[in-house]
Amino acid sequence: MANNPLSMQVDLDPNDFLPASEEEKEYMVQMRPSSTFFRDGCKRLYKNKVAFISMIVIILITVASIVLPMMWPYSYAKQLGNQPGRPVDPSFNNLAPMEYSVSEQERMEAGESVFPHIFGTDSSGRDYFIRVVYGTRISLAVGFFASIIVLVIGMTLGSIAGFAGGRVDMVIMRIVDIIYSLPDMLMVILLASVLRETLGPILEGTVLQTIGSNIIALFVIFALLYWCSMARLIRGQILSLREQEYVLAAETAGAGSGWIIKTHLIPNCISVIIISTALQIPNAIFTESFLSFLGLGVNAPMPSLGSLASEALNGVTSYGYRLVIPAIVISLIVLGLNLFGDGLRDAFDPKLNA
Amino acid sequence: MDSKTLRYIVKRIFFSFVTIWAVITITFFVMHAVPGGPFTREKAISAEAQAALNAKYGLDKPLFEQYTTYLVDALHGNFGPSIKQRGRMVTDVIVDGMKTSARIGIIALVIATVAGVLLGALAALKRNSIPDKIIMVMTTAFVSMPSFIMGSLLLILFCITLGWLPANGASKGGLILPVITLALYPMSYITRLTRSSMLDVLGQDYIRTAKAKGVSERNVILKHALKNSLIPVITYFGPELAYIVTGSLVVEQIFAVPGIGRYFVNSITGRDYTLIMGTTIVLATLIVIMNLVSDILYKVVDPRINLE
Numbered sequence: 001m002a003n004n005p006l007s008m009q010v011d012l013d014p015n016d017f018l019p020a021s022e023e024e025k026e027y028m029v030q031m032r033p034s035s036t037f038f039r040d041g042c043k044r045l046y047k048n049k050v051a052f053i054s055m056i057v058i059i060l061i062t063v064a065s066i067v068l069p070m071m072w073p074y075s076y077a078k079q080l081g082n083q084p085g086r087p088v089d090p091s092f093n094n095l096a097p098m099e100y101s102v103s104e105q106e107r108m109e110a111g112e113s114v115f116p117h118i119f120g121t122d123s124s125g126r127d128y129f130i131r132v133v134y135g136t137r138i139s140l141a142v143g144f145f146a147s148i149i150v151l152v153i154g155m156t157l158g159s160i161a162g163f164a165g166g167r168v169d170m171v172i173m174r175i176v177d178i179i180y181s182l183p184d185m186l187m188v189i190l191l192a193s194v195l196r197e198t199l200g201p202i203l204e205g206t207v208l209q210t211i212g213s214n215i216i217a218l219f220v221i222f223a224l225l226y227w228c229s230m231a232r233l234i235r236g237q238i239l240s241l242r243e244q245e246y247v248l249a250a251e252t253a254g255a256g257s258g259w260i261i262k263t264h265l266i267p268n269c270i271s272v273i274i275i276s277t278a279l280q281i282p283n284a285i286f287t288e289s290f291l292s293f294l295g296l297g298v299n300a301p302m303p304s305l306g307s308l309a310s311e312a313l314n315g316v317t318s319y320g321y322r323l324v325i326p327a328i329v330i331s332l333i334v335l336g337l338n339l340f341g342d343g344l345r346d347a348f349d350p351k352l353n354a
Numbered sequence: 355m356d357s358k359t360l361r362y363i364v365k366r367i368f369f370s371f372v373t374i375w376a377v378i379t380i381t382f383f384v385m386h387a388v389p390g391g392p393f394t395r396e397k398a399i400s401a402e403a404q405a406a407l408n409a410k411y412g413l414d415k416p417l418f419e420q421y422t423t424y425l426v427d428a429l430h431g432n433f434g435p436s437i438k439q440r441g442r443m444v445t446d447v448i449v450d451g452m453k454t455s456a457r458i459g460i461i462a463l464v465i466a467t468v469a470g471v472l473l474g475a476l477a478a479l480k481r482n483s484i485p486d487k488i489i490m491v492m493t494t495a496f497v498s499m500p501s502f503i504m505g506s507l508l509l510i511l512f513c514i515t516l517g518w519l520p521a522n523g524a525s526k527g528g529l530i531l532p533v534i535t536l537a538l539y540p541m542s543y544i545t546r547l548t549r550s551s552m553l554d555v556l557g558q559d560y561i562r563t564a565k566a567k568g569v570s571e572r573n574v575i576l577k578h579a580l581k582n583s584l585i586p587v588i589t590y591f592g593p594e595l596a597y598i599v600t601g602s603l604v605v606e607q608i609f610a611v612p613g614i615g616r617y618f619v620n621s622i623t624g625r626d627y628t629l630i631m632g633t634t635i636v637l638a639t640l641i642v643i644m645n646l647v648s649d650i651l652y653k654v655v656d657p658r659i660n661l662e
Binding site for chain 1: 369370372373376377380381384385387388494495497498499500501502503506507509510514515596599600603604607608618619622623630634637638641642645
């Protein structure tokens with residue numbers, strides 16, 4: 001039948017109305033494996049090359065700083081020229097990289113193998129490579145634990161302020177405001193210089209003494225001064241999350257506060273918390289090295305990257321490399337952690353993805 | 355200026371006074387918590403001499419009385435005599451050190467701000483070009499480098515390896531490296547700040563409108579884009595000054611500059627109570643005032659910002 005050119009009739013193919021075959025169904029509906037928020041974030045992190053490389057660098061440095069001291073033949077505090085029952089051998093002091101002392105050369109000539117001093121030795125005849133490795137370990141540990149302390153205190157006070165509201169909230173937030181407006185570095189230096197003297201006698205005889213009063217002082221300072229931004233952040237998160245419609249919906253549906261905390265508040269806060277903790281670590285390392293450089297850092301003979309750099313400054317004209325090595329390591333760690341933290345933020349902050 | 359802005363400013367000024375008071379109080383009580391007095395190092399001192407010294411510096415009075423006296427004196431700009439530097443007043447020592455430090459600090463501040471804004475604007479305008487990438491890589495590296503590392507490396511490079519500049523800050527041309535060391539970090543920070551805010555501004559509708567009106571490229575950049583992207587830079591003035599003040603502590607140590615930062619560090623190792631307190635208070639007040647100024651400027655410059 002010929003169509004009338006003015007007719008609105010559509011040519012239909014009856015085949016178009018058949019049920020879809022299995023093959024077609026598979027083509028149309030692409031089922032993807034369900035993905036969790038965490039897995040999504042990891043995928044994004046993996047795609048971010050800069051953050052991924054920084055992560056690998058940080059992991060390598062961390063593992064090296066933990067493993068190497070266990071298998072290294074020299075220790076960070078041992079003055080190699082100072083053997084019991086023998087006069088001090090000054091030829092161990094200030095060795096250049098890969099150089100050997102007189103007695104070591106004799107032993108090598110006798111056929112013994114002597115482990116090389118990769119970065120030479122310092123002015124007291126201590127193997128410099130292991131001191132750098134150990135200093136890295138100390139710096140990383142201080143950064144990590146200081147951040148954990150900040151996290152715990154900030155989270156506790158922040159969530160108390162956020163949940164309790166009213167007068168408690170006001171008092172905590174005023175304290176935060178005052179601490180926040182204090183010039184932090186000056187206060188840190190002041191506290192560090194006083195605490196190392198006052199803490200010494202208190203710690204005597206306890207387990208903490210082995211860590212040294214200066215590191216404990218550093219932790220106390222972080223506990224006192226740096227929890228503010230974390231507390232503010234968490235309080236803000238809790239306040240804004242409590243106003244969300246889905247929390248209201250859950251409440252309407254009869255959910256208890258335990259359920260709301262577990263399913264809504266914690267998962268929504270956790271990425272922000274992890275990210276700001278990750279970004280706190282380089283900050284803490286920065287502060288520690290700064291204090292060590294001013295002579296307020298770790299107790300001797302324990303090295304940290306800052307104190308190594310500070311010691312090296314005295315002989316900088318002849319032994320410049322001793323300053324350059326810890327300098328490079330600090331910069332690598334801080335840069336790596338910062339880039340990794342930025343990557344974490346890009347990958348895990350749900351608000352940025354919106 | 356509406357009443358809301360005014361109220362904000364008054365509140366902010368009041369709060370700054372509270373902060374300064376907190377600094378003085380904390381400094382005072384923290385310093386007095388140290389076991390032993392400032393004279394414990396000098397061992398060969400008799401009990402009478404000790405008592406006489408304590409009486410001379412008012413250390414024998416009750417703590418609270420010492421505190422109130424100190425508070426009143428500090429408000430009058432009198433921080434008492436220096437305990438270790440015989441016959442010198444703390445105020446004189448600070449003023450003396452400030453001359454050098456302020457010179458370095460102000461030059462560093464100006465260089466950092468001007469160079470940072472220029473580099474940031476350049477990077478934003480030539481986005482993804484080779485200069486942009488170079489600027490971003492350099493600034494990322496500088497931001498991650500503690501000031502003492504930067505200073506030490508510059509010292510090795512320019513004073514020892516190349517021998518172009520003197521390592522001693524007191525000699526001629528010796529202040530060049532301290533200034534550069536202090537300026538590099540804030541400059542990098544401002545560069546990144548300007549770049550991102552400039553990119554943000556360049557994407558705004560009013561830039562397109564200005565271009566559509568036929569405003570020349572130069573005027574669009576200078577009058578519309580750059581002016582608006584400078585707002586975040588203003589907020590950075592406070593932290594920038596704080597950085598330069600604390601940075602000067604190590605930088606003056608590295609380059610042996612006779613400035614207030616060096617006095618501060620030396621007074622801590624020498625336990626010169628009054629000098630430590632005086633220096634802390636002066637530097638802290640400086641930082642608090644600068645924060646106040648940059649906060650107020652920020653609100654005044656950009657009326658869109660919510661005051662509360």
